[in-house]
Amino acid sequence: MKPRIIVIGSSAGGLQALKIIFSLFKNDFSIPIIVVQHISPHSDNYITTYLDKICKIKVKEANEKEIIEDGTIYFAPPNFHLLLEENFTFSLSTEERVNFARPSIDVLFETAAFAYGNNVVGIILTGANFDGAAGLKTIKKYGGTTIVQDPKTAEVDTMPSSAIRESKVDHILSLEEIAKLLISLNKE
Amino acid sequence: MNNLDIKNQATINIEVILLLEAIFQKYGYDFRDYSKAHIKRRILHRMSTSRFSTISEMQHKVLNDEAFFEQILKDFSINVTEMFRDPSFYLKFREDIIPILKTYPFIKIWHAGCSTGEEVYSMAIILKEEGIYDRCQIYATDFNQVVIQKAKEGIYPINKVKEFTYNYQKAGGINSFSDYYTAKYESAILNTDLKKNIVFADHNLVTDKVFAEVHLLVCRNVLIYFNKQLQDKVIRLFNESIIPGGYLCLGSKESLRFSDSFHHFDTIDDDEKIYKRKLHFKR
Numbered sequence: 001m002k003p004r005i006i007v008i009g010s011s012a013g014g015l016q017a018l019k020i021i022f023s024l025f026k027n028d029f030s031i032p033i034i035v036v037q038h039i040s041p042h043s044d045n046y047i048t049t050y051l052d053k054i055c056k057i058k059v060k061e062a063n064e065k066e067i068i069e070d071g072t073i074y075f076a077p078p079n080f081h082l083l084l085e086e087n088f089t090f091s092l093s094t095e096e097r098v099n100f101a102r103p104s105i106d107v108l109f110e111t112a113a114f115a116y117g118n119n120v121v122g123i124i125l126t127g128a129n130f131d132g133a134a135g136l137k138t139i140k141k142y143g144g145t146t147i148v149q150d151p152k153t154a155e156v157d158t159m160p161s162s163a164i165r166e167s168k169v170d171h172i173l174s175l176e177e178i179a180k181l182l183i184s185l186n187k188e
Numbered sequence: 189m190n191n192l193d194i195k196n197q198a199t200i201n202i203e204v205i206l207l208l209e210a211i212f213q214k215y216g217y218d219f220r221d222y223s224k225a226h227i228k229r230r231i232l233h234r235m236s237t238s239r240f241s242t243i244s245e246m247q248h249k250v251l252n253d254e255a256f257f258e259q260i261l262k263d264f265s266i267n268v269t270e271m272f273r274d275p276s277f278y279l280k281f282r283e284d285i286i287p288i289l290k291t292y293p294f295i296k297i298w299h300a301g302c303s304t305g306e307e308v309y310s311m312a313i314i315l316k317e318e319g320i321y322d323r324c325q326i327y328a329t330d331f332n333q334v335v336i337q338k339a340k341e342g343i344y345p346i347n348k349v350k351e352f353t354y355n356y357q358k359a360g361g362i363n364s365f366s367d368y369y370t371a372k373y374e375s376a377i378l379n380t381d382l383k384k385n386i387v388f389a390d391h392n393l394v395t396d397k398v399f400a401e402v403h404l405l406v407c408r409n410v411l412i413y414f415n416k417q418l419q420d421k422v423i424r425l426f427n428e429s430i431i432p433g434g435y436l437c438l439g440s441k442e443s444l445r446f447s448d449s450f451h452h453f454d455t456i457d458d459d460e461k462i463y464k465r466k467l468h469f470k471r
Contacts, residue, residue: 064412064441065419080441083225091223092412092441095266111225114232117197142197 002188003145004119005068005084006031007112009105009135011038011127013155015047017175018125019054022073024179027056029186030070031121034062034084034112036103038127041079048075062090076103083111099131109135118143121185123178125149127159133166140167147171147178203243204228210247215257217331218394219264221418230263265332266413270351271306271344273408274440275358278310280460282360285435286318289403295324296402298429300393301410302328305339306352309368310359311406312382317362321385327400329391340388342378349376393422398429405430409439420448427452427465436463 010017014037037047045061052059055073062074068088076082081093081103098104105124109132112120122139124132126149140146146169151157153174164172171181204227208220219227231243238256240246249256272278289295299308308328315321330336344352349369356365369376391399393410405426411419426436427449436444436453438461444450453463 064443065416065446077441083223083229085223085225091225093223093226093266094268094409094412094439096268107229110232111229114197114200114228115225 001119003031003121003185005112005116006033006121006123006182007084007108007139008033008035008123008125009037009109009127009132009159010035010125011101011105011129011131011156011159013126014038015050016155017149019051020175021179021182022051022055022057022059024176025055025057025183027071029057029183031182031186032068032070033073034068034076034082034108035073036076036082036105036108036132038101038103038105038129038131039078041102043078062092064092065089076108078103081107083107084115085111086115099129101129101131105132106135110138113138113142113144116144120144121147121182123147123149124160124163125175126154126156128156129159130162132159133163136163136169137167140169145170147173147181149178150174200228200232200243203247204231207231207243207247207250210251211257211260214251216395217261217392221394221415221421222264223413223415226413227264234260234263261332262334265335266409267303267332267335269303269306269409270348270355272310272352272355272359272361273307274460275355275360277408277437277440277460277462278314278355278359280457280462281437282314282318284456285404285462286314286320290318290320292403293323295320295404296400297324297326297404297406298400298402299326299328300391300399300405300407300426302330302336302339302388303332304335304344305342305388306344307406307408308339308386309342309378309382310356312386313356313361313368314359316382324385326386327402328386328388329399331390331392331394333390336388336390340383342380342383343375344378346371346374346376352376393425394418398425400429401431402429403431403434404437405434406437407439408437409442411442412439416446423447423449430465432465432467434465436465437461438463 057071059073083091122136136146148160148163148169150172151160154160212218302308353365369378456462
């Protein structure tokens with residue numbers, strides 16, 4: 001079954017990891033991807049501008065109440081949590097930091113699980129903290145598919161390792177293997 | 189733990205709707221048109237923290253225990269803010285809107301959803317520095333009485349001062365931020381003269397009507413918690429509350445562009461979300 005939504009959480013070393021995955025996609029990649037990359041609350045839009053330039057599919061910052069479209073990668077804006085609604089739109093929140101992070105991976109992953117259940121693929125990549133582990137567990141509990149970057153291949157292995165400890169994940173893969181799996185899911 | 193099947197998930201959605209209905213019927217607080225993802229996440233967290241096995245079980249407690257309801261109310265309302273949050277907005281406001289306000293003999297301002305008051309006092313500091321504070325009447329409202337009380341006090345943790353000072357400087361502050369507070373133990377106590385022309389009051393944007401007719405309405409990072417219909421309703425309320433030619437300031441990620449009332453406003457600054465109500469509206 002082709003998943004309806006892919007959510008990705010990344011932190012330290014994330015930009016490089018995301019770049020490796022996304023640059024392997026051709027323009028026929030249609031499943032919408034939502035990313036929380038930990039960033040400074042004061043940062044500008046350099047990540048989305050940069051990735052949009054080098055990727056074959058559209059990369060942009062998620063807007064409040066924006067309708068999620070196929071073939072697009074959305075990033076959480078700095079200093080806001082990003083939540084997924086059931087009607088394929090986004091909500092933003094300024095609530096307190098979760099795991100010291102805003103945006104927090106757990107917030108995105110939990111709301112993805114609540115709204116899309118077994119139609120979600122959740123992915124944890126490189127990072128130096130524990131955000132995302134609880135969220136990935138929730139995705140699994142709601143019947144979704146979970147993937148973690150093989151800690152041995154991660155620039156910083158804390159985040160993938162803690163996700164693997166927290167729940168039984170479906171796939172532990174290198175970045176290239178993650179891209180390959182997503183491309184095959186996109187063809188289902 | 190077993191995976192939740194589709195049927196269970198559908199049941200949870202029904203329970204969420206019933207709980208919100210129960211809260212509205214019993215206590216008059218209306219969260220039925222809040223962002224569903226936000227409310228559902230808050231409910232499920234409260235359920236697991238307070239060790240209920242179902243939302244329905246928790247609903248019984250909400251209906252019969254007012255103290256527990258107060259806890260839920262706290263869960264639902266977001267009260268995270270800071271002084272001069274989004275400094276670029278305050279800088280723009282100072283540069284582009286203040287010169288126009290200076291031409292008015294008397295200025296009424298409504299800060300809706302003021303939470304614990306940090307942003308109201310930020311505005312008060314700018315008005316003072318620009319020499320028009322004494323001509324201003326500021327209404328600061330929120331639906332949550334606990335935060336209104338905190339806002340009235342104007343006392344913030346001292347460890348926030350570093351961030352406030354950084355923001356103040358970025359926002360074009362002309363003095364030293366330390367001129368505006370007294371440090372005492374672990375607190376920064378804001379100067380009482382900042383409060384002179386501020387009236388703090390209880391007002392619920394969802395269920396209450398027009399509060400005042402104002403020259404400037406500030407409502408930042410409140411609409412993001414509402415669904416589209418409720419956003420439209422509240423923006424209609426704003427439209428009725430702002431005098432023709434008056435200003436509306438929203439949060440940095442909130443836009444009027446997709447609202448039903450967009451044609452009633454001119455966009456003054458698209459990035460900082462500053463709008464002006466049209467003088468003469470022709471359809």
